Amino acid sequence: MIQLTLHNLKIMARNRHSTFWALFFPLLLVVVFGLFQVGNFGGADVNVVNNSTNEASKEFIAQISSNNFFEVSQVDSIETALTRLNNGETEYVLTIPSEFNYNMDGTLSLQYTDQDPQQNEITLLMLSNLLNQSNAEFSSRNLIQTIELKKPETTYFDTVLLGLVGLGIMTNSIISIAVKISNYRNQSILKRMLVTPLPIWKFFASEIAAHLILAIIQAIIILGLGILLFGASIRGNPASLLFIILMGSIVFLNIGFIMSAWTNSPSAASGMGNAIALPMIFFSGTFFSVTTLPWIMPVVSQVLPLTPMLSALRDIGLNGYPIWSVWQDIAALAAWIVVTSIIAIKVFRFS
Amino acid sequence: MDEAIRVESLKKYYGKFAAVDDISFNVQSGEIFGILGPNGAGKTTTLEILEGLHSPNDGSVTVLNLDVLKHPKEIKSRIGVQLQSSAYYDYLNLLEILTLLASFYPPNVRANPTEILRKVDLENKSRQRVNTLSGGEKQRFTIAASLINNPELLILDEPTTGLDPRSRRNIWQLIEGINQSGITVVLTTHYMDEAEALCRRIAIMDNGHLIAVDTPANLRASLEYQHAVKLTVETPLTEAQIVSLNNLDADIETKSENTYAIKLKGGTASLDLLLKSIVADNVKFQNLEITPVTLEDVFLDLTGNELQEAP
Structure with missing residues (x-):
C-alpha cells in the first residue's frame, strides 16, 4: 500500500500540468488579496462618519472625495467604521463633529492604526493641506485630532487567507479525484486492479493518503505565501489546523469519488465538481461573512461542509482557540465524513 | 491430465x-x-x-x-x-x-x-x-x-x-x-x-x-465436406454441366450468374474427379479456387452466420 501511495504521489508530481493549475488558482487569489491589502500605495482609504448635517460638512466631504489621493466612503456610525478599520477593510476613520463649520469650532478626528506609520504621516499631511486650501485663515490652527490605534489583531487578509486554504483544498480534492477516478475507469485501470489480489480498500486508502499529503503541501504553500510575502498573522496550534484540514479534505475527496461515479467522462466529472465547488466557495463565507446574506442563505451556508471547516480554521487560526472549543465544527465534519463515505461506497462503479 | x-x-x-x-x-x-x-x-x-x-x-x-x-x-x-x-x-x-x-x-x-x-x-x-x-x-x-x-x-x-x-x-x-x-x-x-x-x-x-x-x-473433420471450391466461368453452366458436377459428391450453390460455390465431399480423391469433370464437360473457367475447409466454414456450418464480416 505504501508502494501504491508513493506511486500515486509520483504520478501527481509528473502530471505537473494539472497539479500545478490545481495549486495555482488559490495561490493566485492569495496574491490578488495580498496586493489588494497593501496595494493603496500613495492613496488612503477613508471612511467618513459625518455627525454634522450642515452644508459646510458636505462641501468638505466633496472636497476630499474629489482628491485622487483619498478613496472616500461615508459610513453611518462610528462603530461600523471602527469595525471596518479593525478588519482591515478601511485604513482611516475620519469623524466630522456636529458643530463643524468654517470657523472650525470643533475638531476633526482621524483614527488609524499603527500598521503603516509612513502612510499615516502622508495622509495627515494631505488632509491638513486640504483644510488649509479651503480656509487659509485657519491654517495656523491645529484642526485635526489624531488617534492612533493598535494594529488590529486580525486583518481581513488573515480571514481570507484561511478561506483560501479551505477553497484550495476543497476544489483540488473534489475535482482532482473525480477526474482521476473517471480516467482510471475509462482506461480500465480500475478493472486491472480488480484482477490482482490487492484488496480494493487498499487502493482507495492509498489514493486518499496521496491526496491528503498533497492537501497538506497545498495548505503549507498557501499559508506560507500569505505569511511570508503578505505578512498575514496566523495563530493557533498548527497541529489543530492540520487536523481540521485533513478532516475537510477527506469529506471533499469522498465527494470527488461520488462525482466520478455520477458522471461518465473525466470532463463531465470536472464540470460537476466545479458546479459543486463554486457555489460552496461563496455560500460558506470564503471571502465575506455569510450572516449578511439575504433570505435563507445563512441557513444554506450552515449545512455545507466547507462552512464548519472554515469556521474551525478561523477560530483556531485567527483567535488561537484550542481545538476542543470547535467541537461543534469537528462534529459536523465527522458527520459529513460518515455520510459521504456511505454514499461513495454505495454509488462507486468500477466500470 | x-x-x-x-x-x-x-x-x-x-x-x-x-x-x-x-x-x-x-x-x-x-x-x-x-x-x-x-x-x-x-x-x-x-x-x-x-x-x-x-x-x-x-x-x-x-x-x-x-x-x-x-x-x-x-x-x-x-x-x-x-x-x-x-x-x-x-x-x-x-x-x-x-x-x-x-x-x-x-x-x-x-x-x-x-x-x-x-x-x-x-x-x-x-x-x-x-x-x-x-x-x-x-x-x-x-x-x-x-x-x-x-x-x-x-x-x-x-x-x-x-x-x-x-x-x-x-x-x-x-x-x-x-x-x-x-x-x-x-x-x-x-x-x-x-x-x-x-x-x-x-x-x-x-x-x-x-x-x-x-x-x-x-x-x-466434423464437416460433411473437406474442400470449398469457388468456380468462376465465362458463360453460365448449362443444365447438363450442372448435372454432371452434381454427380460428384458435392453441393453446388449458384452465387451469381457465373460464380458457383461447391462444397466437395470425399477428400482428395474427389478433387481429381472435379478437375476431370470440368475438362470433360468443356467448362470454360476464368478462375478456380480450391481451399481446404477452415474454422470459418465450421463456424458458418454450425451457426449459419459468418464469423467475421467480409473485409
Whole structure:
C-alpha cells in the first residue's frame, strides 16, 4: 500500500500540468488579496462618519472625495467604521463633529492604526493641506485630532487567507479525484486492479493518503505565501489546523469519488465538481461573512461542509482557540465524513 | 491430465439478456485453449467470470481446482490476466508499472520486472511510458504485466485485435513461448487463423451458447465436406454441366450468374474427379479456387452466420 501511495504521489508530481493549475488558482487569489491589502500605495482609504448635517460638512466631504489621493466612503456610525478599520477593510476613520463649520469650532478626528506609520504621516499631511486650501485663515490652527490605534489583531487578509486554504483544498480534492477516478475507469485501470489480489480498500486508502499529503503541501504553500510575502498573522496550534484540514479534505475527496461515479467522462466529472465547488466557495463565507446574506442563505451556508471547516480554521487560526472549543465544527465534519463515505461506497462503479 | 479450468452449466444474465447461457467446458493444464466467436458471443463475460470480475448466476466454475466464488483471492494471485482494453498509468514508465503491479502480489510469487520486460523484448524501453509504445509493443507490455506474478494460468482477451499481421505473428510466438515454459493459456479471439495457429483446442461460442469444443482438426473433420471450391466461368453452366458436377459428391450453390460455390465431399480423391469433370464437360473457367475447409466454414456450418464480416 505504501508502494501504491508513493506511486500515486509520483504520478501527481509528473502530471505537473494539472497539479500545478490545481495549486495555482488559490495561490493566485492569495496574491490578488495580498496586493489588494497593501496595494493603496500613495492613496488612503477613508471612511467618513459625518455627525454634522450642515452644508459646510458636505462641501468638505466633496472636497476630499474629489482628491485622487483619498478613496472616500461615508459610513453611518462610528462603530461600523471602527469595525471596518479593525478588519482591515478601511485604513482611516475620519469623524466630522456636529458643530463643524468654517470657523472650525470643533475638531476633526482621524483614527488609524499603527500598521503603516509612513502612510499615516502622508495622509495627515494631505488632509491638513486640504483644510488649509479651503480656509487659509485657519491654517495656523491645529484642526485635526489624531488617534492612533493598535494594529488590529486580525486583518481581513488573515480571514481570507484561511478561506483560501479551505477553497484550495476543497476544489483540488473534489475535482482532482473525480477526474482521476473517471480516467482510471475509462482506461480500465480500475478493472486491472480488480484482477490482482490487492484488496480494493487498499487502493482507495492509498489514493486518499496521496491526496491528503498533497492537501497538506497545498495548505503549507498557501499559508506560507500569505505569511511570508503578505505578512498575514496566523495563530493557533498548527497541529489543530492540520487536523481540521485533513478532516475537510477527506469529506471533499469522498465527494470527488461520488462525482466520478455520477458522471461518465473525466470532463463531465470536472464540470460537476466545479458546479459543486463554486457555489460552496461563496455560500460558506470564503471571502465575506455569510450572516449578511439575504433570505435563507445563512441557513444554506450552515449545512455545507466547507462552512464548519472554515469556521474551525478561523477560530483556531485567527483567535488561537484550542481545538476542543470547535467541537461543534469537528462534529459536523465527522458527520459529513460518515455520510459521504456511505454514499461513495454505495454509488462507486468500477466500470 | 490436470484440469486448469472446469466450467459447468455456467449462466450469466444482464437483466433478461443471457450473456452466457448454460455453457460447460474444461481446460487441461499445459494447453493453449481458444474461445472463438464473433463480438458479443459472450467470450469476454466468460473470461471475466474466470477472473473473478463477475459472479455467475448459475453453474459452477473452478480455476486451478479452486471455486471462483470461494477463493477469489488465491485464484487472482495464481493467474495472469490481460484485459481486452486495459490501459496503464500514464505517468509511470514500464518498469515502474510492473514494480507497482508486483507489489500487489504475495512476495513469493513476484517476478523480476526487468526479466519480464526482457521476455517480451521491451527491455530497452523500460524507462518509457506506455503511450510512447506502438500497438504491438503495448500489447506485448500488457502480456508482460500479466506475467508479473509467475502465473500458472494465463488468460488473454483478444490479444491481437487491431494489430498488423507482423505484430500478430510476433504475439503468437510470444504466447507459444509462454506456453512452452509450462503456463496454461486461455485466449479469446475472433480470428479463426489465430485460433488455428495457436490453440490445441477450441471452444466455439455464439450468442452466449457454446457450440462446439474440440481440436481444430477434429472440428474441420466434423464437416460433411473437406474442400470449398469457388468456380468462376465465362458463360453460365448449362443444365447438363450442372448435372454432371452434381454427380460428384458435392453441393453446388449458384452465387451469381457465373460464380458457383461447391462444397466437395470425399477428400482428395474427389478433387481429381472435379478437375476431370470440368475438362470433360468443356467448362470454360476464368478462375478456380480450391481451399481446404477452415474454422470459418465450421463456424458458418454450425451457426449459419459468418464469423467475421467480409473485409
